[in-house]
Amino acid sequence: MTAFSKTDAEARRIRRTDYVSCTVAFIDCKKPGSHLKENYSIIGPGVTSSDEQVVNLPEPHGFNIGAAAMPNGITNNLHIHFTAEVFIVQKGEWTFRWGPNGENEIVGHEGDIVSVPTWMFRGFTNTGPDDGWLFTVLGGDNTGGVIFHPDIIREAADYGLYISSDNTLIDASRGDVVPDESGRIAPMSDSDVAQLRDVPREAMRQRVVTESDRQFLPAFIDASLPNCGAEIAPVIGFGLTQNRAHATPVSNPHGFSLEWMRIAPGVRVSPFSLPDKMVLIVRSGRVRMTFNQEADVTVELEAWETYSIPANVVRAFECIGDEPVEMLVVVSGDHRKMPVFAEEVIESARSAGQALDAGGFVAKASLLSNYKRAG
DSSP states (O other): OOOOOOHHHHHEEEEEGGGGOOOOOSTTTSSTTTTTTTTEEEETTTTOOOTTOOOEEEOOOOOEEEEEEEEEEEOEEEEEEESEEEEEEEEEEEEEEEEETSEEEEEEOOEEEEESSSSSSSEEEOEEEEEEEEEEEEEEEEEEEEHHHHHHHHHHHTTTTEEEESSSSSEETTTTTOOOOOOOOOOOOOOHHHHHHHHHHHHHHHHHHHHGOOOOOOSGGGSSSTTTTOOOEEEESOOSSOOEEEEEEOOOOSSEEEEEEEEOOTOOEEEESSSSSSEEEESSSSSEEEETTTTTTEEEEEOOEEEEOOTHHHHHHHEEEOOOEEEEEEESSSSSOOOEEHHHHHHHHTTEEEEEESSSSSHHHHOOOOOOOOO
């Protein structure tokens, strides 16, 4: 197992006050109605085109965590992503658009998660009553940048804004040298726009997991132990759950899994390790994390904070305070995740009548033999 010092542990905590916005992240930053949007790169650079963007934790994770904050009525204009893009509505009401000209719409509210397919135009507007906030998860370490709608690229040129072929924002008004046409991204042709994928509204709704859609079930082998019993509601991919009754609503490859974890006051998740990087985004409540086999390092997280846990570090979670913890758990890779609980946890669970079957799911211990393959 990897040892985790107190200094290491504190360095991977990103408080809400640590998030740093960039208002010139994209080519539409001077367009009226889009000029007040703020972009955040929390883990990895995401798709920003600005060299002014602050990245809180640049270390590659296999995915990027970011955020967008905008006042009521402000729009992030139509653009294409090459890797998965997932929106988590942390605050407010948002209208998401997609299609060649954004002709399709769906509304997201607090607690909703929207996964938008690659290679199609998408955009979004804060249609709530006040300032709103979206967390985002993007697939891959290299996202490839974005392609904005041809109308946006043409209009940006009126403000002296261009995107170079290496996804860098060029602002002629500040003296940047404008590359010739071969060195910058040109507007997509009408024929190329017409060939983009078409996703009907019914299909997109299947990629939205609302707060009311979530199905929380006990998640782990320690559920029968005193003061344990954290619950998980899967959202995207094959996550941590050891409950065979769980089914993920969004199953196509994203490069990561994403699920809600809920821990009641006084309840904990027993020590376990994982051979993959894990990121927590706390929606509400307070959680105490304990690290190492010796449980000698602790960090407490509050709502809106983000935390990165390296692979192969022993960790345990506990809800502190009177409010349940709700947090998003993002883990790298499309494979099913296999948490490894401490041996004493496995033995205590067996004494309580529960064990893990050969598939890694919780089962009645008395129904399982001590099967060993011969020779």
